[in-house]
Amino acid sequence: MEFDSSYEIKEACGVFGIYDFEGNDTAADLCCGLNSLQHRGQESCGIAVSDTSGPKGNILSHKGMGLVSEVFKEDTLRSLHGNLGIGHVRYSTTGAAVVQNAQPLVLNYVKGTLALAHNGNLVNAENIRARLEQEGVLFHTTTDSEVIACCIARERIRSKSVEEAIKRTASVIQGAYGLVIASPRKLIGVRDPLGLKPLCLGKRGNAWIIASESCALSSIGADFVRDIKPGEILTITSSGLSSDFTLCQEKQAHCIFEYIYFARLDSTLDGINIYDARTRAGAALARSYPVEADMVCGVPESGIPAAKGYSEESGIPFGFAFYKNSYVGRTFIKPTQKERENSVRMKLSVLESAVKGKRLVLVDDSIVRGTTMANLIHMLKKAGAKSVHVRISSPPFLYPCYFGTDIPSNRQLIASSHSAEEICSIIGADSLGYLKISDLSYMTQNLPLCRACFDGQYPMDIG
Amino acid sequence: MEFDSSYEIKEACGVFGIYDFEGNDTAADLCCGLNSLQHRGQESCGIAVSDTSGPKGNILSHKGMGLVSEVFKEDTLRSLHGNLGIGHVRYSTTGAAVVQNAQPLVLNYVKGTLALAHNGNLVNAENIRARLEQEGVLFHTTTDSEVIACCIARERIRSKSVEEAIKRTASVIQGAYGLVIASPRKLIGVRDPLGLKPLCLGKRGNAWIIASESCALSSIGADFVRDIKPGEILTITSSGLSSDFTLCQEKQAHCIFEYIYFARLDSTLDGINIYDARTRAGAALARSYPVEADMVCGVPESGIPAAKGYSEESGIPFGFAFYKNSYVGRTFIKPTQKERENSVRMKLSVLESAVKGKRLVLVDDSIVRGTTMANLIHMLKKAGAKSVHVRISSPPFLYPCYFGTDIPSNRQLIASSHSAEEICSIIGADSLGYLKISDLSYMTQNLPLCRACFDGQYPMDIG
């Protein structure tokens, strides 16, 4: 899925927060954590920190376009003193790709300063925004996140604490969100009641961490403590941790795309290990679409784990068909379609001796337009592969997502206008099998899911 | 005054707006205009443009830290289509020196988009801000300008037009302001009722221009039409110009510092030509403090016009004592005070043959700490000047300004703790004379002035 950048599925950000009770600066940890969440957003990033021992609340921040390693240089890091901080990596789903939209938002309101980092999408943001504008509110950005921040600021007037204002806000906003919020002396994590977006808690010595994925905990040497509960508002102050579960509800709907595509292979979200889930998807494919073959291989990197699962289940040896060039595969001048296709060749090349004369099973996590897959099959056959049986470790996605997953529009999706048989023929495969919707439960071990992009059953009224 | 950057008097911005009825793009004109207002602010700049013929209101903008010529490259300019636009150059007086505080502010509110550029300082911004925060308003910046924008957005709800909302806002905000505001199809200029900040109207063919100073009109080949009246709200739409004078009042108080220091030599503000005013200040000095001398010279550039006036009045020949290096005189590594003093030497050097053996009158517009002047006198005497009589074309400033002039604090001002005699001795001059407060009227031809920085008589309650 990842080689055709125009049609890439875009992720809706990653968030990270840390409160070090011993008073150590957290800027370097924030950057390490964000670096390990970089797969969730490469457009912009930022951190905001507060020194909880300072005389009065003051939040310092730095944001910029680009990767964490590009935006944060040592000088900047050293100047951002504070033992409590939050950070954000962004891939725009709402709002344009400009630095003004970078997060965390740092805002001044009646009770001082507030920083907020948000992963997800609201379904009623436009309504709330229109209502607030009617009341004379000015918006500097076009993001859902500013709507949330604005609600909190307004609710704060009639609330005893920022937690209460957040709770009032959470009962108004609808959609998917994982939030980390820093008031100068509090670190707060909030997860939407359906648990659409992931959020977890970790600990390292005397420091508490909140992050979108568990991999961010390991990256700074912290241990996973538990997932934040859907609907939970977790507040960390110098007195310790306290949670409000008022908004928790029975119904849950974890986003299936985290397991298929978004989350990092080494993360465990809501009890399900991502590597295991993807391996199980491969195994399910092997049971649904068995084939006689000499080698199972994955499209790097997205198809590798499911290929491993297919191999284990089928007994067909796992192997490598492609070499992936790890240097930025920018294509140098590419005016024509033909040359654009070459860009695949700059990123992936066939390991000829490994595929020659073999019947192959080729696994990937999705097919978007089909052109990349057609290219790969062509390259494999040119290198001597006898046959290429394609297996896709997700069902065809047919419905739009309103919760932050920027799935390509119908026209771009080959599956929206062609049957599997037609696609098989278009891409030149010898056979093609998609993961069955019924196998998603096996993949995620019966976790309650939102799989609306596959079946159109949205877990809430999407207005 | 200008050579000791740590103690420079800082200006509160320049604004520029243009509406081309023929539909031509205005971005290049905006940059030319801002370039000619660059002396009013070098920290950041920006422009915002709207295409009035477009299907719906949309405002494009670009802002950045640095000079106009650094922030605007040809590519950027070409992408900013719009025949109506406003621009801003900034030197922070409120708010930190960060790009978030750069103007124009571009904001979304109930009626669409609004861009605003502001020169000046409010005296009740903090009160309004606190009140708005109590009502749940979030602020992204620490500027007065966001307070004004926020008021306009809120007043817009109960107003028939943006002009009405601006009028309601203008009746609430107190202080100094020259505003240019762009709604997608209107260009609006607003000047504070006392006329503290300048604002004028110009015309070039079928285009109308609003600018802080008349020099910005000439820079784009436009003709000066008239000054915007203190208290006037001037609205330019495709149907023409209309003005609301409701807030105009009898009392006026034009900022004396525009005439002494801020405005450009070739501007004419409220009927007073700046070059003439400064020349008259020199003449007044010659009458108040005559001296036998061979040559009158000014500290480049700020002292030149008054030196010319002193020369004309006294009959003592005008001449040049210094060469000014026009290349950025950054001092290269300067850990010690001694080396910091050398930085004057990198910017100014004595024309030895011109001063040797001469009795000099040396004119400048102000003395801040006195160290730069002491240096210059030392350099002149080392080069053979027989005597150096210092004349300052402004009175000593002793009171803080609340309207946007960032006068150094008392501790930095040598005049706040020393008499003229003491200063004369400290700087090593043979005599020293400051412009008399009573001569300010002569300088500005009886224009009603705010000269509170000299006499502490503020033209409004400063809270």
Place this chain on the structure above:
Amino acid sequence: MEFDSSYEIKEACGVFGIYDFEGNDTAADLCCGLNSLQHRGQESCGIAVSDTSGPKGNILSHKGMGLVSEVFKEDTLRSLHGNLGIGHVRYSTTGAAVVQNAQPLVLNYVKGTLALAHNGNLVNAENIRARLEQEGVLFHTTTDSEVIACCIARERIRSKSVEEAIKRTASVIQGAYGLVIASPRKLIGVRDPLGLKPLCLGKRGNAWIIASESCALSSIGADFVRDIKPGEILTITSSGLSSDFTLCQEKQAHCIFEYIYFARLDSTLDGINIYDARTRAGAALARSYPVEADMVCGVPESGIPAAKGYSEESGIPFGFAFYKNSYVGRTFIKPTQKERENSVRMKLSVLESAVKGKRLVLVDDSIVRGTTMANLIHMLKKAGAKSVHVRISSPPFLYPCYFGTDIPSNRQLIASSHSAEEICSIIGADSLGYLKISDLSYMTQNLPLCRACFDGQYPMDIG
């Protein structure tokens, strides 16, 4: 080997040349080719092009520090017209890391202009340099490559052609070299007589290509034609190809490190496919050091192919133990050794569920200081691995390389002062096995090798 940047083995550059007989610009192809050779040098890069149909010879060039994708932007590419060109990616082995040392060298001499790109190291460069300096030659760089260029320029005086001058030069210089040279109308490739450095010929339509590795041919859609023979001087002009084999000799000594580490997995050098060679190394390890285990895994990416070979030979399933973060794993502030160790954790994380409770074989291509391997073993055991048996797909390297491989000095190499048993204990492995020197022949299918870094038997007098 690759995770401890201070002790990384550094490569001596990659070269690429192309001559398009149809007159098409080659700058974009040069960049694609260099991008696919980027693994051979990331410090600087450059290209030089000539338009063979131009009225007189003129060579345009662009060079810079950084990756190909950083140095070459579209504007630059479009301005570099020329259907004949050469390019270079560099990792310094001689000469400092400064842009002056970037290649291709473009030089003016008696016969006009010459561009030269060089991979390798001479053993007698210092002698030649000293001799030339005695004759009054000035050197602008500290590279061997300038020495070669200077020899060619001087030999050109008494030579009929640039080929002859190159041949005379080649008979003087000793060491390892793959050269591509562009005179305004000729593309010339030269390979050292022992074949230490690789160089091959490709073809795409009416264009001929010379490259360090075959992977660069595929990257631009060209077909592999043949390896340049050791000692061959291949000249491509508008009249076609011609070769001079005078310097060819019986003895050959291909650098073993290309097969172990340098070359890209999908290249085939001198008939040996790299992926196959590394797989065979793993198989040989399995035969030499069998062990009872549940899973064979490689340290990404360097250990993967040999792990695959070990798995196939042993029958122990192949699997993944680590996730590799593909975003630049810059460590954010790392003053202490402890924190430096964390940098491994930012790049690699354990797939816990995949290793828990398992007996593992962990394969990598080398051990330098041992600290990275110790870290990895610690991480695996912490994640629940029952045992970790380390297998290294190269012998311990004990002797310095004089041909362009920047092997860490003895003090840094743990193998130079410790036995395998000691190392096994230091890194905390359950067993440790290095590839036997005798298995190198099996790995490279009896290709004549230079393996002096393992056995100290240099293929020429190294002075």
Place this chain on the structure above:
Amino acid sequence: MEFDSSYEIKEACGVFGIYDFEGNDTAADLCCGLNSLQHRGQESCGIAVSDTSGPKGNILSHKGMGLVSEVFKEDTLRSLHGNLGIGHVRYSTTGAAVVQNAQPLVLNYVKGTLALAHNGNLVNAENIRARLEQEGVLFHTTTDSEVIACCIARERIRSKSVEEAIKRTASVIQGAYGLVIASPRKLIGVRDPLGLKPLCLGKRGNAWIIASESCALSSIGADFVRDIKPGEILTITSSGLSSDFTLCQEKQAHCIFEYIYFARLDSTLDGINIYDARTRAGAALARSYPVEADMVCGVPESGIPAAKGYSEESGIPFGFAFYKNSYVGRTFIKPTQKERENSVRMKLSVLESAVKGKRLVLVDDSIVRGTTMANLIHMLKKAGAKSVHVRISSPPFLYPCYFGTDIPSNRQLIASSHSAEEICSIIGADSLGYLKISDLSYMTQNLPLCRACFDGQYPMDIG
């Protein structure tokens, strides 16, 4: 002259050298000195330093495109340790505007390292270059300076010392040169036998300085000691100063353009103070072309001193007609000629009240194409000037310069195809007078001059 950048007269560089016997670092002084020579070249700059107490000769350098204040940041400066150093600012007269051509050249040769900075142009560089290429020399740059360096390196072989090699070289090269050369432990200054290019010696405490102009001495607080004699080779070592005068000759020919245009107003070259010389030129104009007028004014900055001289001689009051915008007057998008003319308006604006109703004498140092002057006259008349009498403080230049002054070619020079009367009419002046060639002697007090650009009498065979 300076407002029409396409036709600006370009200067051939400035050089600066310093040897601090007390061992202090000189990088900051080098930058200060170069900053004060910035008017001689803004294209590129660089410094090279040596620590004379170091165990062996090593020269560190840094060069870049742009102004001194842009190229040298504090970090770079701090890393360049060395108490002996040279520096260079460049405006290309030979060689392209690329960083490779920036100076000082730092080169390795038989006796170690050498750094060289050169102001001027040789007339036999091409001959020497061709001869050297015939002997097999490679050139990396297209500058005369590399030719000089190469000669020194070759002569060094048969010379006892670098001074001797320089002397042998100086007897071969012909043309204009001011050279500062740093061998690791010697600072050497060389001036061409005719004295075409300036070079002087200064002293500050225990440090000796060599510079193109005396203003560079003052900028670092050093005192002027004496001019380097034409033909002198001055060597400064730890044992003190020694000079070789072998090449000195009777005939001298100082470049008139230094006095008219190049040198800084506060410099004194070969006994003639620049400010005084330009004032005398104005006085001569007043005697040659008297006129009834109300005010004499200069085109800023180039015409100011001569205007002062005209005023003093004529008794007509000196005044200011223009305000010069000190911010970079980049024109923002200027596709048409009409808009290009506007660029003058962005840099200069008329002080209306100062010129209205007046008869003006307008002085400048030269007329190139005439368009700028025509523009200025038009602006003055539009502002109400009754008449504008133009006086030019140099004769029309009619002959090319071969010594480093990049005088515009004939086609661009209005004087080459039009009489003074015609030009007067074209530019719309009421009268026009050029300085008479016979007055140049008065201007420079009978200093022997090269004034070939005015009379075609070259002081040497220009081949």
